[in-house]
Amino acid sequence: MGRVPHYLIIGSGRMSKHFIHYLTLLSSSRNKDDLKNDFYFSTWSRSNSNNSNLNSNIAKSSHILFLISDDAIEPFIIKHKQALENKICIHFSGALYTEYAYGAHPLNTFANSNKFYDLDTYKITPFVLDKDISFKTLFPMLPNYSFILDKTNKSQYHALCVMANNFTMMLWDKVLKDFATQLNIPKKHLIPILKQTFNNINALASLDNLDNKYLLTGPIIRKDLNTINKHID
16 A cells, blocks of 8 residues: 655745645545545644754655745746655646646636635646656645647747636726726626626637637628728727
8 A cells, every 4th residue: 555645835925835735625525544644744834844954844845746836936936956866746826837846737827815615626627747757646635637748839828828717807997997897887797708708708618610700799800991090999
């Protein structure tokens, strides 16, 4: 029987808080008699611990999760290379590829570390791996789907994630603010169009043969160049 995995989560930011919450929910919900799903985890961050405490935590752990900023991951691993020998090192960066750790990016957004998700939301979040390794080797207790991504496609993958999430958020932030402050139309009256736009996006994502021309509206579809030029102006 293999060793029960012990995860050390390094970091105290949004992602680490969400993942700690996920493991906590998973731990409290699992069948105590199911040894295959047994696991332990501990945490460490620069803000509340010291290096001697870090080394003792690494020593008792089998998997080390670097949930810190992209630029800090490789220097951190190199600095503690001796202590990390024979450990399974994992990072959650969507953009970074490194020989020092396995990349496992959760394909979701974790904008607010004070508003956690329910267990089902965490479970349905897929992980995108950047090396040919079994997801069950990294996370034997997690039920999530996983996909292998060639390292040459990682920048494109992460750029698309940013476009889909952050660009959308910035557009709606602009619309909501301008409606309220410049057009004197309260934000709440944009909820119907916001909901229907999401429904259209959901339909586009759900049906492979659905062309987006059936979901787009307005002057783009009508080819109303006069209106389009006024928008540009």
